[in-house]
Amino acid sequence: MTIETEISPAMPETTGAMPPVWKRLRFEAAASAAEEPTLASLLNAAILSHEHLRDALSYFLAQKLAGSEMNALQIREIFDDAYNADPVLEAAAERDMVAVLDRDAACRSFLQPFLFFKGFQALQTHRVAHWLWNEGRDTLAFFFQSRVSELFGVDIHPAAQIGSGVMFDHATGIVIGETTVVGDDCSIMQGVTLGGTGKEIDDRHPKIGNGVLVSVGAKVLGNIHIGDGAVIGAGSVVLKPVSENCTVAGVPARPVGGPCCGKAESMNQNFYDEA
Numbered sequence: 001m002t003i004e005t006e007i008s009p010a011m012p013e014t015t016g017a018m019p020p021v022w023k024r025l026r027f028e029a030a031a032s033a034a035e036e037p038t039l040a041s042l043l044n045a046a047i048l049s050h051e052h053l054r055d056a057l058s059y060f061l062a063q064k065l066a067g068s069e070m071n072a073l074q075i076r077e078i079f080d081d082a083y084n085a086d087p088v089l090e091a092a093a094e095r096d097m098v099a100v101l102d103r104d105a106a107c108r109s110f111l112q113p114f115l116f117f118k119g120f121q122a123l124q125t126h127r128v129a130h131w132l133w134n135e136g137r138d139t140l141a142f143f144f145q146s147r148v149s150e151l152f153g154v155d156i157h158p159a160a161q162i163g164s165g166v167m168f169d170h171a172t173g174i175v176i177g178e179t180t181v182v183g184d185d186c187s188i189m190q191g192v193t194l195g196g197t198g199k200e201i202d203d204r205h206p207k208i209g210n211g212v213l214v215s216v217g218a219k220v221l222g223n224i225h226i227g228d229g230a231v232i233g234a235g236s237v238v239l240k241p242v243s244e245n246c247t248v249a250g251v252p253a254r255p256v257g258g259p260c261c262g263k264a265e266s267m268n269q270n271f272y273d274e275a
Helices: 020-035 037-048 053-065 072-085 088-103 111-116 118-134 138-152
Strands: 193-195 219-221 247-249
Touching: 020 037, 020 053, 020 088, 020 111, 037 053, 037 111, 053 072, 053 088, 053 111, 053 118, 053 138, 072 088, 072 118, 088 111, 088 118, 111 118, 118 138
Parallel strands: 193 219
Antiparallel strands: none
């Protein structure tokens, strides 16, 4: 995807060169504030008053996650610590936003996932929870897992490893287990479970390759490998490994049609007419 923006006189300036995703997000926020003055205060507080994407994410996610157990200032300090300690978190958020804009037909701007898409917000919170987990701060990581489940209906164990350029579409009902690994450039739809079979211990969850599409309501269970570029059909139950660039569907899932014609970016879920 080529990201291009033009700076208008109405767009607030920041010091130094801005990364293209952050530059475009600020441009969109400024334009929306001019078009819809009712939202100007929100857009200024959430985006336009910040120097970097990480600062905006830290502020806005803290506002979302705050509650009686922990206030927004406390949460923001935790998120600031994470973003400052690990620049990969901000880079992953940039790639995730690009993925949503590329693959979600309903998405027209970076502003939408940042402000309104709970899948994007849940994933960015998980990234911080995973950082906390790796720092040995398990209880705090579990706190954020619980808040994401309560607020967004998405349940991701903080130990789960998720690559960048990932899209959670709609996101409601997504469950991802502790030892799951999700590669780069994957798309995961609502109602998906990446879980265990109930018989295994220790390393017991799926390993999802790069560029995989896991469609609506699919269940991938057990410590099995899903190859790069695979497509899991809607409502499927996958209990065995799936080869690269293979499309599977059904209960239990079996190969269908021909080889996948693309990675998750295609978002093509009508594969029976390819047979």
